Amino acid sequence: MTDENPQQPQPYEAPQTRCGFIALIGAPNAGKSTLLNALVGGKVSIVSHKVQTTRTLVRGITIEGDAQLIFVDTPGIFRPKRRLDRAMVTSAWGGAGDADAVCLLIDARRGLDEENEAILDKLPDVRRRKILILNKIDLVPRTALLALAEKINAKLPFDETFMIAALNGDGVASLRKRLAELVQPGPWLYPEDQMSDAPLRQLAAEITREKLFERLHDELPYASTVETDQWTVQKDGSIRVEQTIFVERESQRKIVLGHQGQAIKAIGSRARVEIGEIAEAKVHLFLFVKVRENWADDPARYREMGLEFPRGG
Ligand SMILES: Nc1nc2c(ncn2[C@@H]2O[C@H](COP(=O)(O)OP(=O)(O)OP(=O)(O)O)[C@@H](O)[C@H]2O)c(=O)[nH]1
Numbered sequence: 001m002t003d004e005n006p007q008q009p010q011p012y013e014a015p016q017t018r019c020g021f022i023a024l025i026g027a028p029n030a031g032k033s034t035l036l037n038a039l040v041g042g043k044v045s046i047v048s049h050k051v052q053t054t055r056t057l058v059r060g061i062t063i064e065g066d067a068q069l070i071f072v073d074t075p076g077i078f079r080p081k082r083r084l085d086r087a088m089v090t091s092a093w094g095g096a097g098d099a100d101a102v103c104l105l106i107d108a109r110r111g112l113d114e115e116n117e118a119i120l121d122k123l124p125d126v127r128r129r130k131i132l133i134l135n136k137i138d139l140v141p142r143t144a145l146l147a148l149a150e151k152i153n154a155k156l157p158f159d160e161t162f163m164i165a166a167l168n169g170d171g172v173a174s175l176r177k178r179l180a181e182l183v184q185p186g187p188w189l190y191p192e193d194q195m196s197d198a199p200l201r202q203l204a205a206e207i208t209r210e211k212l213f214e215r216l217h218d219e220l221p222y223a224s225t226v227e228t229d230q231w232t233v234q235k236d237g238s239i240r241v242e243q244t245i246f247v248e249r250e251s252q253r254k255i256v257l258g259h260q261g262q263a264i265k266a267i268g269s270r271a272r273v274e275i276g277e278i279a280e281a282k283v284h285l286f287l288f289v290k291v292r293e294n295w296a297d298d299p300a301r302y303r304e305m306g307l308e309f310p311r312g313g
Helices: 032-038 083-100 114-125 142-155 171-183 198-216 250-257 261-281
Strands: 018-026 057-064 067-073 099-107 127-136 158-163 224-233 239-247 283-291
Touching: 018 127, 018 171, 018 198, 032 067, 032 171, 057 171, 067 171, 083 114, 083 142, 083 198, 099 114, 099 142, 099 171, 114 142, 127 142, 142 158, 171 198, 198 224, 198 239, 198 250, 198 261, 239 250
Parallel strands: 018 067, 018 099, 099 127, 127 158, 239 283
Antiparallel strands: 057 067, 224 239
């Protein structure tokens, strides 16, 4: 039965599970964090404003029925300032080929202000299913909400419009359900039991990467990445974190290590403090530096976007 039809999808792609990326965008204070927490049910409420990176970042993961929804943040995507940011934006959206939908969250009380207008102007460039979400509907009369939805859709037609109050959960369940329908059939990218760790592991990698660049930006080309390999909660509640810094050449490895290991020590101790803050626990951080040529050329490397996938997946 197995080899009869070579056209059959491979078993690991065949299950009825669905999985996809949802980009959640919106002006500051629109309620993105509140919505994320409501969507992921507080289980993965990792919301850090500290890590300012231009890379795509997983902000929350949740399971709805058979679907795994991965909410990503694409900071700076609409207003890239530096050249590096612009390059990253291109790659972020390129990589977000997997993004099944882009949700624009608008504070209904604020309505179509300048900032939201600016986002709407850029949105047509993003060729993804677009969902408008009017938030904070508890603060705005119904007639005004309908008028606002109409006005925004007249400016840019959205595929769907939702009205919610993220704070009290109003409308969030139907949004979740709909998003689960929209993502494509495919295997889950994160094991269910790792859901709560995944964003923390990623954030931890981003933090170390940030420290690396703070210290070595002149000496180190844009050719390094950080992976969190181990995230183990110890009996005493502290966390053992092992990370690998990948560079492209031996000469870069030497720079990262520094004279008598001083550079890596300094990077590690700064990263450890911040990782401890986001994890709200004592952290023991172990950093390894490895040379891996051409890691950046491999298009399959979601790591480039700051995404981290399970080994062997
Ligand atoms: N009344 C009301 N307030 C809300 C609602 N959703 C969010 N808020 C409030 O709006 C404020 C901003 O919410 P955040 O979730 O921090 O918004 P955000 O700035 O988009 O989140 P980030 O993207 O992480 O910066 C907070 O005070 C929330 O409590 C809502 O549905 N109703």
